[in-house]
Amino acid sequence: MMKPYLHSSPSIIYFILLSSSLVALIFLVVYPNEFRLQSSVATRCRSAQNSTPAIFIEPVSPKPDFRLLMSVLSLPDSYERRHLMRDVYALQKSNLTGVQIDIRFVFCNLTTEEQRVLIAVEILLYDDIIILNCTENMDKGKTYTYFSSVPHLFGERPYDYVMKADDDTYFRLHNLAESLRKMPKEDVYYGLINPCWIPLFKNKYMTGMGYLLSWDLVEWIATSELPRKNRVGPEDFQTGLWMRESGRGKNYNMEPAMYDYFEEPRTCHRHKFVPDTIAVHKLKSHIRWARTLAYFNVTAGLKPSKLYHID
Ligand SMILES: *[C@@H]1O[C@H](CO)[C@@H](O)[C@H](O)[C@H]1NC(C)=O
Ligand SMILES: *[C@@H]1O[C@H](CO)[C@@H](O)[C@H](O)[C@H]1NC(C)=O
Ligand SMILES: *[C@@H]1O[C@H](CO)[C@@H](O)[C@H](O)[C@H]1NC(C)=O
Ligand SMILES: *[C@@H]1O[C@H](CO)[C@@H](O)[C@H](O)[C@H]1NC(C)=O
Secondary structure (H helix, E strand, O other): OHHHHHOOOHHHHHHHHHHHHHHHHHHHHHOHHHHHHHHHHHHHHHHOOOOOOOOOOOOOOOOOOOEEEEEEEOOOOOHHHHHHHHHHHHOOHHHOOOOEEEEEEEEOOOOOHHHHHHHHHHHHHHOOEEEOOOOOOOOOOHHHHHHHHHHHHHOOOOOOEEEEEOOOOEEOHHHHHHHHHOOOOOOEEEEOEEOOOOOOOOOOEEOOOEEEEEHHHHHHHHHOHHHHHOOOOOHHHHHHHHHHHHOOOEEEEOOOOEEEOOOOOOOOOEOOOOOOOOEEEOOOOHHHHHHHHHHOOOOOOOOOOOOOOOO
């Protein structure tokens, strides 16, 4: 029976098609509500993702516990460092659940012919670069330009926190995320307090290794006179000054989970690696990066292969 059916003449196929369309049409006329019900449920799911638990069709990713814009202040020519940092953060992505951390590299206007091409290549591939409207500088207001540009660049509160980090700081994203989950979403000034060795020192601020502000504070920076008038000065000290002078930013000091690499000749902020590290700073050479990554077992998952030998 099958064979003659498959090889039937065009008129028989036409007849079959026609009758199945007729059945569909009849179904539509007799049970129109079935169709309307389907589409209205789908629409409601899409328009009220947050309140109604989605039951079917698409897997809906749950709202993250927090959203963090983590910007590494970089220089256009620091190609190699950016490459390393992309690698070490990409390797941690699978260790994050229920949070959104967007890592971006930030610098001022490009100045050379090669930058205009090589950085365009990076953007095409990674799309993780922000170029601010400024001339490269450290203490002449790049930090102000960064924080005050973010609300203009991203619009209506797309992030709960905005971070500024150094390119010689290694963050353990899982531990960072665990500590941030416990934080409020407003009036947060989070990092490692400096200076640490003078308890009564009044002019405290979060060190430049990496600190973050909640979105309300970033909006305040972007719209207020006090930061604008005090934008020039030792970069991260100025941020502390804006917070202090305006009575904003509750301090969340992450000592001793944030610290400098042990060999760094300093009197404080420096100790040996600890498992619950949030950030290690002063990774100014390849060997320091290597020892840090080795301590945190970053390469432990490497599989043996005929193609390479590493020991
Ligand atoms: C993520 O990293 C932490 C600390 O290194 C570890 O305890 C945890 O098991 C990891 N989680 C996943 C899902 O890999
Ligand atoms: C960039 O900054 C310059 C100098 O501060 C200013 O004159 C110019 O209007 C700015 N351009 C944009 C697009 O914001
Ligand atoms: C940065 O570059 C933009 C676009 O070329 C230009 O409009 C702006 O004036 C430059 N800003 C500074 C501060 O040089
Ligand atoms: C790295 O792995 C070793 C061996 O499994 C383990 O003893 C150590 O606790 C791990 N270190 C960290 C920081 O997780």
